[in-house]
Amino acid sequence: MSLSSIAEPEQLVLSQPARPATRVASEADAVAAATALAAEFRRGAVARDRERRLPIEELYAYSQSGLWAITVPRQYGGLGASHRTVAQVFKLIAAADGSLGQLPQNHFVILAHLALDASPAQQRFFFDLALSGARFGNAFSERGGKHVADFKTLITAADDGGHVVNGEKFFSTGALLAHWIPIVTVDSDGRPHLAVVPRDTPGLTVINDWSGFGQRTTASGTVRLEQVRVPAAQVVPIWKAFDRPTAAGAISQFIQAAIDAGLARGALDDTLDYVRRHTRPWIDSGLEKATDDPYLLQQIGDIHIRLRAAEAVLDLAADAIDHALLHPDQHNVAQASLLTAEAKVLTTEVALLASNRLFELAGARATLEEHGLDRHWRNARVHTLHDPVRWKYHIVGNHVVNGVAPPQHPWS
Template sequence: MTSYQTLQHVKSLSRQKAHVIQSDAEALQIASQLAAQFEQNAVQRDRERILPFEEIEAYSQSGLWAITVPKIYGGAEVSSLTIAKIIALMSGVDGSIGQIPQNHFYALEVLRNTGTEQQKQRLYAEILAGARLGNALAEFKTKSAAQKTASIRKTDQGVSIVNGEKFYCTGSLFAHRIPTLVTDEQEHEFLAFIPSDSKGVEKIDDWYGFGQKTTGSGTVKFHQVKVVSEDVIPFDQAFLQPTLVGPFAQLMHAAIEVGIARAAFEETLIRVRQARPWIDSGVDSATQDPLTLYELGRVAADVRASEVLLKQAAQSIDLARPQPDADNIARASIDVAKVRAHSSETALKAASKLIELAGSRGSQRKDGLDRFWRNARVHTLHDAARWKYYFIGQYVLNGILPPRRGTL
């Protein structure tokens, strides 16, 4: 699909005012209903790489993309635990759909911390009405991930000009605005909430990862794009002081992996009941195979441990939110790092054991069992689990606070 076709597809979707969710309980109920709907064609979407335009429209119109909007602006302001549960649920039925709104919520968290009152009122109102945010944060052609070349420059006409190229722009093919990380002449970083139909914005569907295939994580190019000051908020300031921007972002990543792990394990139970026992087991059913039971027990323990760690991390974030300071933000970051590291390993293990314990039948393309491993393997590449363990060790042994940037 070309960038022009993508834009026309987004425009063709209805922009009726979205439902406004009022509570955590309502959000979880709606998410459960939608997850059942999204599961129906998940294997086909993955196999044929069918981008989920209609599903994402239904997702945002349901009101679920506005549930982090603070109550004072008309939103439900649900708990971090509710957000984690919903993302895990969606990721279990379709890893791509689970990941797509992650950067949407991330941008809203930056807005919460560094936006002006006027910006919050305007952008939150758009989100409550059903607007979707993508992202253009990462760059592919720099020497290191820390380097950014996309620029923003003020003009004499009172607007700014954005130029640059971004990659791994998850969700941008479905977005109405694309929050874009840019740098000015003084090397200060900003997040520009650029309308996706702005002149000079080019969205390219060129994401060809072997997993998370339909996240829309391709390239976005900006050619002399005009941006008004009302759409630009500080970005680096979100990390100069203790905020929840980093741990909240990582919590959502962990939830994606926890959801994949749980779904892979539940699928394993179904497949083992259908499998034949190993010839040397001496039993009549695979459900009685002692080594199969051993492997299932190990995966069950790991999946549950990841879920418990996810709950603990979400609660740490919510405890820190009223009065964030260096200490409680560090504790929240470390709790999130624990689940992020553990869930990365658990998702890969659970997804691999699914295929192993299903036997040779588990390799059939029509069943798409490999999608759990492929999605987990690609998503876990966002951040290295080995560095999570390093910072956890530094904190518990030496009392060194973890970095505030969004990688922990």
């Protein structure tokens, strides 16, 4: 399928890719591309957040860079990048703009599920789309259920051999700006399936009603599904990923942790910049510069050490995920989930610490709206709510004390 047949959102004026996306040749090239994009994205981050202005041009540049396809397996023409590199890309972009850092989150989860659960024909079709620059959105979460996995969106068989989907989704990050929308549905037996449809499919409506105080430009609003017809070739039985040992859940949580590490880095970078340029020494210190204040240096050192530790554990989780993908047995999958849980705890804590400590160290003037520094705390507070870390402690503790393996689902 050519990109000219992939519809853009009716509510927005988005240019179709005039050419296929760049093919990233190496993991070093991926990091270099992310570094360059992050420098561009950082310049407009404050204004976009303040105005709730969707990053349309930036998102186009991001997906056209080829970075959204770095995990496509080599046998399908992709880079097959390691998860250390995936984390580095997410960290770099999230440090520059938290919303842009989150927007490809579910796209990468989709690529992982396609690699695990899709047929070879489906893999070829959807991986070709990703390599061409197509963006996969998200219609996963729902409001009002008993718990996060209590899905009400149903997929039923149609007379023509295809399927019909009905339901409503929320927290649909990236859907408004996507070319294709992957929808998590359940069949009559309650088994999850992924129905992947073009953005302009009749009956599919994306509403930009996200009003969260953080991650403001992720367009994480509502998707309504009314008699949405889905060909059988575009339905993937993702329940299979959790019916056997796979790294699917760890990958989903790992990307969340990488984003949080990037949010922490962005807050720390802006703290250092502000302190160096603006913060005054305290009256009782007898110092000429705030950057010589021993208490300030201690606090900065504390954040730096905690962030480095979080990133180190994130790298361990990345290696464990890569190993579990190659050797998917119960032990290896459990190790990937456990290390990812540890990384999620540490990245959550340092993101909140760094974004809160920013104001203590920078001073009262740092709270002025003109600086836009409050976005760091708002973004960290909102994004770190993805799956409670109190249960990460439980998962790790239950394994250490009782030898119990983590549960297999997307939130573990």
